[in-house]
Amino acid sequence: MKKLFQDAIRERPMLADGAMGTQLMLAGLEQGNCGEEWNLTHPEKVLAIQRGYARAGSECILTNTFGGSRIMLNRHSKADEVIEINKAGVQLVRAAFNGRDGYVIGDIGPFGGLMEPYGDFTESQVRGAFEEQAAALVAAGADAIIIETQTSFEELLLGIRAARDAGAPCVIGSMAYDVTLDGSTFRTMMGVDPERAAEFMEEHGAHVVGLNCGTGMDMERAREAVERYKTVTRLPLMAAPNAGQPRLVNQKIVYDQTPEDMVKGLVPLLEAGANVVGACCGSTPEHIRVFRKAMDEYLASRELK
Numbered sequence: 423m424k425k426l427f428q429d430a431i432r433e434r435p436m437l438a439d440g441a442m443g444t445q446l447m448l449a450g451l452e453q454g455n456c457g458e459e460w461n462l463t464h465p466e467k468v469l470a471i472q473r474g475y476a477r478a479g480s481e482c483i484l485t486n487t488f489g490g491s492r493i494m495l496n497r498h499s500k501a502d503e504v505i506e507i508n509k510a511g512v513q514l515v516r517a518a519f520n521g522r523d524g525y526v527i528g529d530i531g532p533f534g535g536l537m538e539p540y541g542d543f544t545e546s547q548v549r550g551a552f553e554e555q556a557a558a559l560v561a562a563g564a565d566a567i568i569i570e571t572q573t574s575f576e577e578l579l580l581g582i583r584a585a586r587d588a589g590a591p592c593v594i595g596s597m598a599y600d601v602t603l604d605g606s607t608f609r610t611m612m613g614v615d616p617e618r619a620a621e622f623m624e625e626h627g628a629h630v631v632g633l634n635c636g637t638g639m640d641m642e643r644a645r646e647a648v649e650r651y652k653t654v655t656r657l658p659l660m661a662a663p664n665a666g667q668p669r670l671v672n673q674k675i676v677y678d679q680t681p682e683d684m685v686k687g688l689v690p691l692l693e694a695g696a697n698v699v700g701a702c703c704g705s706t707p708e709h710i711r712v713f714r715k716a717m718d719e720y721l722a723s724r725e726l727k
């Protein structure tokens with residue numbers, strides 16, 4: 423039987439995938455349109471991106487379901503396609519591995535608003551949306567669920583609980599940190615620091631503690647976050663920083679960090695104790711290919727010692 427994701431990554435660090443959203447835009451998705459619906463309307467384009475990651479050496483790939491909750495899909499009047507979109511998301515990653523033994527990570531991103539009393543959504547609406555999405559991902563055979571790009575404990579908790587209640591074999595919580603203006607530290611938009619985030623996730627039954635995306639969170643900052651996680655938890659850790667800072671060029675968002683720039687931070691991140699390394703916005707299959715090579719060399723040298 424296939425090992426649980428959280429057990430497999432304790433034995434040997436694993437390489438995840440790179441960006442999906444920015445890759446969909448390169449494939450023709452217009453800004454503001456529903457990328458998740460492409461699981462049904464343009465499956466070949468989603469598959470081509472994920473196949474690119476699988477071929478580059480990703481061992482676990484996130485489903486194209488970041489905005490696949492009812493609340494997010496409702497913005498595009500696609501709320502009645504929640505189940506189909508999430509199911510197709512899992513099937514596409516499975517197909518991308520082409521028979522290889524990869525891990526399918528069901529992706530749940532933020533619901534995209536604020537809960538009462540700050541915003542318009544009730545806790546029960548958000549809970550219901552996450553439960554529905556998590557159940558669809560698990561029913562379709564996801565090996566894990568990641569609750570990602572999280573900034574608040576309230577929403578993170580609803581996601582973790584939904585994934586656990588759905589029977590997800592592994593639950594990953596992943597926070598998006600922003601480097602503070604003075605550059606001295608980082609915390610989420612809602613003021614959560616990494617130590618508290620890791621403690622909170624462990625307390626509520628997550629199996630893996632992660633970070634992704636964020637502002638100013640490069641490979642070096644990701645390494646710092648992993649080190650800070652390590653001071654409070656023994657759970658396995660996952661890091662997927664962006665390919666540098668987004669810049670607006672001719673109305674298009676571009677990311678500058680080349681695979682060669684980014685890979686310099688890979689071994690330090692692994693040495694700090696990251697069990698899974700991937701990359702977020704702006705990264706490409708080429709970033710993952712370069713990561714793969716560096717990671718293989720690192721693992722081989724570690725075995726020789």
Ligand SMILES: [Zn+2]
Binds near residue numbers: 634635664702
């Ligand atoms: Zn990102």
